[in-house]
Amino acid sequence: MAFYDGLFDALGLRDWCDQDAVVAPMSMADLLKANQADAIDPNAEAFPFPSLDELHTACGKISQTRDFTTGIEDSFLAARAGLKTVLDPITQPLSLALDSTLYVFETTPWWIIVPLLVAFAWFVSRSKWVTAFVAGSFLFLGAIDHLHVALQTLSIIFVCTGISVLLGVPTGIAMSKSNLLQKSMVPILDLLQTLPTFVYLIPLIFLFSVTESKLYGIAIILYAIVPVIRLTDLGIRLVDKDVLEAADAYGMSASQRMTKVELPLALPNIMAGVNQTIMMSLAMVVIASLVSAPGLGVLVLRGIRNLELGVGLVAGFGIVLLAVILDRTSKAALSRVDKASKQ
Amino acid sequence: MTTTPKVSLRGLYKIFGPRDKEMMQHVAAGMGKPELLEMHRHVLGLQNINVDMQAGEITVVMGLSGSGKSTLIRHLNRLIEPTAGEILLDGVDVTALSPADLRKMRQEKMSMVFQKFALLPHRTVLQNAAMALEVQNVDTATREAEAMKWLHRVGLKGYENRFPSQLSGGMQQRVGIARALTSNSDIMLMDEAFSALDPLIRTDMQNLLLELQKELQKTIVFITHDLDEALKIADHLVILKDGAVVQQGEPQGILLNPADPYIEDFVSDINRARVLRVKSVMTPLHDPSMLDKLKGKTFAGDVAILENLESLIARSEGDTSLHYRVMDGDTPVGELHMRDLVKALVPRVSSTA
Ligand SMILES: Nc1ncnc2c1ncn2[C@@H]1O[C@H](COP(=O)(O)OP(=O)(O)O)[C@@H](O)[C@H]1O
Numbered sequence: 001m002a003f004y005d006g007l008f009d010a011l012g013l014r015d016w017c018d019q020d021a022v023v024a025p026m027s028m029a030d031l032l033k034a035n036q037a038d039a040i041d042p043n044a045e046a047f048p049f050p051s052l053d054e055l056h057t058a059c060g061k062i063s064q065t066r067d068f069t070t071g072i073e074d075s076f077l078a079a080r081a082g083l084k085t086v087l088d089p090i091t092q093p094l095s096l097a098l099d100s101t102l103y104v105f106e107t108t109p110w111w112i113i114v115p116l117l118v119a120f121a122w123f124v125s126r127s128k129w130v131t132a133f134v135a136g137s138f139l140f141l142g143a144i145d146h147l148h149v150a151l152q153t154l155s156i157i158f159v160c161t162g163i164s165v166l167l168g169v170p171t172g173i174a175m176s177k178s179n180l181l182q183k184s185m186v187p188i189l190d191l192l193q194t195l196p197t198f199v200y201l202i203p204l205i206f207l208f209s210v211t212e213s214k215l216y217g218i219a220i221i222l223y224a225i226v227p228v229i230r231l232t233d234l235g236i237r238l239v240d241k242d243v244l245e246a247a248d249a250y251g252m253s254a255s256q257r258m259t260k261v262e263l264p265l266a267l268p269n270i271m272a273g274v275n276q277t278i279m280m281s282l283a284m285v286v287i288a289s290l291v292s293a294p295g296l297g298v299l300v301l302r303g304i305r306n307l308e309l310g311v312g313l314v315a316g317f318g319i320v321l322l323a324v325i326l327d328r329t330s331k332a333a334l335s336r337v338d339k340a341s342k343q
Numbered sequence: 344m345t346t347t348p349k350v351s352l353r354g355l356y357k358i359f360g361p362r363d364k365e366m367m368q369h370v371a372a373g374m375g376k377p378e379l380l381e382m383h384r385h386v387l388g389l390q391n392i393n394v395d396m397q398a399g400e401i402t403v404v405m406g407l408s409g410s411g412k413s414t415l416i417r418h419l420n421r422l423i424e425p426t427a428g429e430i431l432l433d434g435v436d437v438t439a440l441s442p443a444d445l446r447k448m449r450q451e452k453m454s455m456v457f458q459k460f461a462l463l464p465h466r467t468v469l470q471n472a473a474m475a476l477e478v479q480n481v482d483t484a485t486r487e488a489e490a491m492k493w494l495h496r497v498g499l500k501g502y503e504n505r506f507p508s509q510l511s512g513g514m515q516q517r518v519g520i521a522r523a524l525t526s527n528s529d530i531m532l533m534d535e536a537f538s539a540l541d542p543l544i545r546t547d548m549q550n551l552l553l554e555l556q557k558e559l560q561k562t563i564v565f566i567t568h569d570l571d572e573a574l575k576i577a578d579h580l581v582i583l584k585d586g587a588v589v590q591q592g593e594p595q596g597i598l599l600n601p602a603d604p605y606i607e608d609f610v611s612d613i614n615r616a617r618v619l620r621v622k623s624v625m626t627p628l629h630d631p632s633m634l635d636k637l638k639g640k641t642f643a644g645d646v647a648i649l650e651n652l653e654s655l656i657a658r659s660e661g662d663t664s665l666h667y668r669v670m671d672g673d674t675p676v677g678e679l680h681m682r683d684l685v686k687a688l689v690p691r692v693s694s695t696a
């Protein structure tokens with residue numbers, strides 16, 4: 001005797017409900033309930049919430065909640081093949097980029113790759129302090145035998161940040177030019193940024209095999225691309241209207257206006273977005289080691305799984321160190337650009 | 344004058360709002376700016392503007408803030424699209440140009456100087472001045488040589504490699520003017536170009552403009568809300584109010600015969616003695632036969648036709664009984680009695696202003 005029986009009786013739906021009812025196997029709870037028929041169930045609420053499960057007990061025609069979750073799963077599985085044929089070729093270059101960069105970072109001797117990276121830090125930051133700090137950090141990571149994994153992590157970040165910029169800046173530009181596009185993109189970006197990082201992995205695991213590097217590549221890019229899109233859009237919208245008017249008054253075409261005025265003036269904001277994108281890909285690359293991303297995250301994971309406290313903490317410290325050098329270097333580059341544009 | 348004007352605006356209307364074309368019928372039926380805003384949520388920016396701008400002259404458009412000056416000047420290069428009417432440049436209707444032709448017209452025929460300078464902050468003074476030619480894909484050496492020439496001309500020698508933010512407002516506006524001159528266009532649009540500057544710097548810039556104009560004879564459209572400035576530089580003065588022209592003509596004529604209480608108000612605070620010239624208040628000789636008439640008279644002295652009244656008052660030491668002969672070079676062209684001069688100094692105020 002379910003609470004909502006009366007409702008369906010009153011609505012005259014009883015016949016409809018009982019059509020081909022109870023063919024499904026009884027659950028344990030149903031069985032117990034059936035046994036102590038009419039006895040008062042001590043757990044029964046006086047006025048239960050009319051949830052799907054509760055209504056189902058009164059009317060077999062109403063589906064249970066678990067039917068929905070399986071429904072989603074089934075439809076996802078059904079669509080999987082189709083999605084794969086579309087997504088696989090598009091995303092294949094990502095695997096290629098990740099694997100080849102990883103290969104380069106792993107196989108280049110340390111006495112070549114480390115000076116190259118330090119030189120790169122100098123090139124973008126033009127700051128002695130930052131460059132010295134970067135060099136010191138690499139030496140320290142090398143001394144505690146973490147250089148190899150740190151370079152793996154770094155290679156993934158480089159590729160994912162690069163692709164985020166490549167895709168994010170044009171998207172941001174398009175958003176800044178169309179209010180409609182901006183309105184429709186903002187909720188998507190909000191979603192990407194608020195979705196718990198683990199949740200990204202769920203549909204991706206369905207789509208791609210865990211052994212493919214694009215699986216974690218996509219997860220990282222989806223998460224990290226948001227700031228560079230947002231800040232490109234914002235930066236271009238904030239460009240001084242008077243200067244834009246001057247560009248028009250002197251007869252610039254749309255593309256001249258973009259390359260000579262809008263992008264240079266938006267550059268400080270775009271760089272701020274790139275800085276955030278780098279930091280977010282670092283955060284995600286650790287989680288992505290759950291789905292076979294190599295690097296420091298793997299050691300952190302080992303620390304958690306095997307309760308190897310020391311391993312986990314040292315790797316964690318290595319991540320902090322990477323975060324600091326990436327942040328300092330990109331911030332130094334940003335302030336250089338900022339100064340150049342304000343002079 | 345019978346020469347065709349360089350730029351001419353014919354029956355120009357601008358209504359701001361999404362359904363501006365539909366609103367034209369209300370405006371044509373005589374609806375004013377406040378009613379249109381109240382009843383239809385559209386702003387009447389300009390109404391029935393008819394102005395001819397002659398080649399080689401400075402046309403000044405003056406009006407209070409919000410009177411539509413910026414809107415008017417932005418129609419000339421179509422930064423703002425008109426709702427109705429024609430904009431003729433050398434007889435060609437600018438409103439009919441294709442986007443590509445419009446860009447070409449902006450590149451080659453018109454330059455613009457802005458109130459807030461609108462320089463590119465990430466570029467040097469030299470690169471800024473060369474921008475107009477860069478847009479036209481002129482090679483770097485040529486355009487920088489041209490920009491350098493004009494930067495020197497406006498007094499910025501030695502500042503070529505600075506950035507705009509390292510310069511004072513007056514100097515930034517000199518860069519703005521150099522940029523406009525580098526484009527080598529016939530027409531120069533200046534929207535309150537000197538309004539953001541300190542009074543002394545402003546006077547310098549006005550003098551610079553007049554000096555350049557003597558040399559270059561551009562067609563200049565100059566916007567200002569300052570009557571002193573307008574009177575100083577205008578060849579042709581257009582006064583705007585609520586988007587309509589209330590009076591236009593030769594500035595001294597407007598000063599002496601304001602058509603409207605609004606303009607009387609405007610001109611009442613002016614130092615007339617300094618602005619008015621002998622030419623505007625003298626009794627002219629209409630034909631040479633009257634020359635003999637002058638000969639018979641005795642004059643206190645000769646004055647030049649372009650002298651202002653202030654200097655003549657100083658010369659006469661305030662004696663209103665004197666009588667002067669007016670000379671244009673060596674030819675006598677009229678006479679001026681000091682009593683008429685004093686009368687001209689009193690602003691005409693109609694009714695109960
Ligand atoms: N884009 C616009 N949308 C609506 N109204 C506008 C717009 N631009 C200007 N206006 C209105 O047109 C009138 C004239 O403005 P403007 O030409 O800037 O005046 P001015 O330059 O003489 O101070 C003002 O009432 C202003 O509010």
Ligand SMILES: [Mg+2]
Nearest residue numbers: 412413414535
């Ligand atoms: Mg204005």
